[in-house]
Amino acid sequence: MKNRHKSKNTVSNRLAIVGITIVVLFIAFAMHVRSVTLKEQDREYQLQEESLQADIDAQKQLSEELEQKKIYVKTKEFTMEKAREIFGLKMPDEIIIKPDSN
Known part of the structure; x- marks a missing residue:
């Protein structure tokens, strides 16, 4: 009986x-x-960033250009040009010479 009980415990332990x-x-x-999924998501976020x-750099450049134009519009040179x-x-x-329309 002891052997049977011992072998039952051994089988039970192996199953566990x-x-x-x-x-x-x-x-x-x-x-x-999950690790692979997170790495792919990280790559997507980096590309989005x-x-x-x-886009931020382009908007800053546009903002600088608009600021320069805002300053130029206030000049006498701009007023005369328009x-x-x-x-x-x-x-x-001033003498304005117009081309002949031949």
Whole structure:
């Protein structure tokens, strides 16, 4: 009887070890799959971050250009340029030569 009880414990222990091993392997596999998924997600986020940084840089450049234009619009040179362009006005000492329309 003692041998039977001992062999029953041995089989029971082996089944427990096999069961625990299977659970550990399953958890390791799940962690590996999650790790791969997170790495892919990280790559996507890095690409998105680079794209957003490029957009930020472009907007900063546009902002600088608009600031320069805002300053230029307030100058006398701009006013004179638009007066010539829109109304055909000229300065008193200026001579405008128009091309012949042949």
